[in-house]
Ligand SMILES: Cc1cc2nc3c(=O)[nH]c(=O)nc-3n(C[C@H](O)[C@H](O)[C@H](O)COP(=O)(O)OP(=O)(O)OC[C@H]3O[C@@H](n4cnc5c(N)ncnc54)[C@H](O)[C@@H]3O)c2cc1C
Ligand code: SF4
């Protein structure tokens with residue numbers, strides 16, 4: 020198929036960027052979206068044009084490294100898929116495709132379509148862990164049974180891949196879906212209880228410091244989230260936060 | 270240099286405890302004076318960095334992704350083994366040890382494997398304490414599943430995302446230490462050189478991938494936890510960035526590479542669809558519990574399918590060849606990975622392949638769907654249910670078990686595996702070979718350690734499913750944190766290592782020159798062009814079946830490719846700033862050298878064992894012929910300048926606790 024690609028090019032964090040147009044032909048339906056970009060890059064290199072920079076690694080929807088705002092949607096058309104799982108059969112010959120980076124104040128652009136999402140790591144560092152040493156000399160793994168329902172919910176929250184689509188989709192660039200998924204995983208497990216209050220206060224505080232916006236309950240994040248992380252997590256986090264702030268002596 | 274494995278003397282089951290007790294301790298005050306570099310943040314690296322920092326060492330950790338949490342371990346699907354015996358099915362440390370030695374076709378070290386089996390149990394305790402949400406049963410206790418090559422149920426899992434959950438656990442432990450200031454994390458950094466001072470690993474040259482700057486980092490020890498090198502085949506199930514650079518740079522500085530030709534080709538992956546494909550996707554081993562593997566029994570049928578004139582569902586039962594069940598009645602579809610892969614290749618080479626490239630076989634769930642459907646109908650008390658009803662019920666059961674895999678398959682192939690059989694073909698998945706390490710996980714460069722998939726240690730010539738995650742965490746949480754003490758206890762008076770030494774200067778200079786060379790090369794072909802060609806050579810000659818002539822040809826072809834690469838590769842853009850093409854060029858350069866060594870290693874090993882199948886060494890029925898008399902050793906290669914002229918050092922393997930037998934799955 021033949022396509023017209025409109026791609027955001029920006030040479031560095033401080034430089035001005037712009038949309039550039041690249042016509043491309045010979046794209047096959049079986050290619051993934053990123054393979055289509057590889058194919059474009061190969062042609063650009065042959066023409067002596069610097070290839071388009073974008074983040075990717077696993078190419079099977081699990082590492083959270085790929086991003087891209089495609090035709091106005093984070094991870095493009097299709098639900099519950101990451102960009103790397105998107106295939107060209109979703110498009111047709113003659114289409115014009117707009118490809119932009121995930122945009123948010125807290126996600127500065129590094130180059131072209133690649134952004135800096137290290138703010139997510141800093142939120143995690145503020146409390147996204149259970150303070151247990153790694154000696155292995157803890158209690159037996161089956162000593163504390165966890166009700167299956169809670170275990171399953173904790174798992175569902177834990178499947179967040181940290182891609183940032185929720186932030187890129189949100190009109191306020193809020194990171195609530197991400198942060199709430201991380202906090203919920205622990206708050207649903209008995210092992211996470213001792214530090215639960217501190218955790219939610221510290222992680223929310225860090226989220227605010229990073230410059231993410233507030234949540235106005237629009238729910239766009241849940242729709243675009245490739246892992247189907249539920250808004251329920253935000254509600255749980257808000258409850259936990261309220262409870263923690265009321266009972267905290269800090 | 271004589272290779273000393275340093276496996277402690279004494280009874281197998283006591284070796285590790287005894288050794289741990291004898292490793293000299295480093296006092297807390299002295300630990301603060303010691304710096305450790307950990308390259309890699311997968312299961313092995315994250316767990317090691319967190320544990321060492323917790324013990325009091327100063328740790329610097331590096332990864333090339335934008336976050337430590339995105340290391341390739343995140344992609345592991347099926348599960349992690351541990352000898353917990355929660356299912357009360359007769360599992361034990363000894364059984365896990367034995368299964369691993371046998372599965373590896375008797376090419377691994379008894380002492381190391383036993384230690385792995387011992388610490389496996391602590392891994393699960395540790396992970397649960399960290400909040401890893403493993404699957405649980407209705408009683409709230411941990412659930413297990415079975416994997417190939419074993420007769421017990423010892424695999425812990427978190428749906429099809431076990432690697433992700435384990436890595437997030439290790440990442441959280443790492444984060445805790447970063448927050449305390451005990452680990453300094455360098456994401457989007459790539460190690461491009463090992464610095465050796467007075468014969469000891471004392472640091473690395475890392476490139477900041479965002480700014481393009483080269484940085485000198487010194488330490489008293491360097492731990493390489495940099496993963497496997499399956500991407501030498503271009504197409505593999507590994508993440509795009511997985512590479513051999515860190516290990517290869519260490520190899521060039523004196524670390525031996527062990528058994529580099531031992532590659533695991535996984536039987537159930539989605540087949541190659543076209544020339545522009547960038548990677549292959551695994552369909553978890555667990556599918557072989559229920560899927561039946563077949564090709565048409567008649568060549569005309571295979572041809573008709575390839576040309577689109579016949580649909581698989583229209584081939585009658587008696588015209589199907591369930592070749593695994595036919596050849597291996599005892600294990601059927603559950604033979605180990607290497608056996609299943611070779612059998613698929615054999616059928617396709619003989620002309621029975623079923624997709625347009627002729628390189629695919631069917632993995633069929635129709636029988637399982639009807640079987641489960643029948644059971645469900647019975648449970649529901651349905652009288653004389655129609656086939657349609659049974660099928661619908663069966664599909665539900667299969668969806669609950671494998672839904673996410675089926676969905677992944679459909680997304681990639683646009684074909685519905687509930688309605689027609691999956692098409693699968695073997696693909697490169699894991700590398701058993703890696704840096705040679707002794708019992709302490711130290712390479713032949715003192716102070717340079719290798720953990721996880723980057724070392725060669727525990728899986729012999731074939732790894733069992735769900736054992737790589739176990740090994741990565743064992744190395745990182747429970748082995749290296751102790752064993753580095755043996756080396757570091759002699760270093761407490763050394764003081765900080767300066768980065769101004771001539772060794773650092775020379776290492777940085779070498780990296781700068783390599784970079785400069787690529788940028789100013791003005792060639793005509795992209796890096797991928799060469800990488801794909803390397804992959805083709807490797808797959809055809811150093812893949813599932815190897816022979817002397819092909820391997821010699823491969824060495825010659827790779828050497829020619831290397832020259833062409835340096836003469837004609839084109840890297841655009843600048844050296845300063847983000848330039849992924851440039852970084853890829855450096856990685857591919859190292860993969861080309863590695864490929865040559867792999868061919869050399871395969872050529873010298875005149876036997877068939879595990880994933881290494883030499884066509885000259887097979888029985889009349891096409892089964893592998895191992896040669897314990899002449900090849901029960903680890904091949905450790907010393908770099909001499911040209912990979913094919915590396916020096917071979919042999920570590921003889923002695924088996925005191927298991928009897929060497931021919932693996933038979935008939
Ligand atoms: C699709 C798939 C499914 C799998 N499923 C299973 C399973 O179910 N069970 C199982 O046991 N095993 C499984 N495996 C195997 C297992 O996932 C890996 O062997 C294991 O995760 C490797 O872990 P690691 O820590 O050694 O390395 P990795 O996780 O590969 O990490 C390597 C790290 O090194 C860093 N790195 C590499 N080079 C450099 C450099 N030069 N400079 C800086 N950093 C560098 C990377 O950034 C990364 O952080 C699977 C593998 C694949 C491909
Ligand atoms: S919540 Fe969903 S969209 Fe947001 S980072 Fe996690 S996986 Fe991505």
Ligand code: FES
Pocket residue numbers: 074075076077078079080081082083084085101102103104
């Ligand atoms: S590249 Fe890993 S999720 Fe897309």
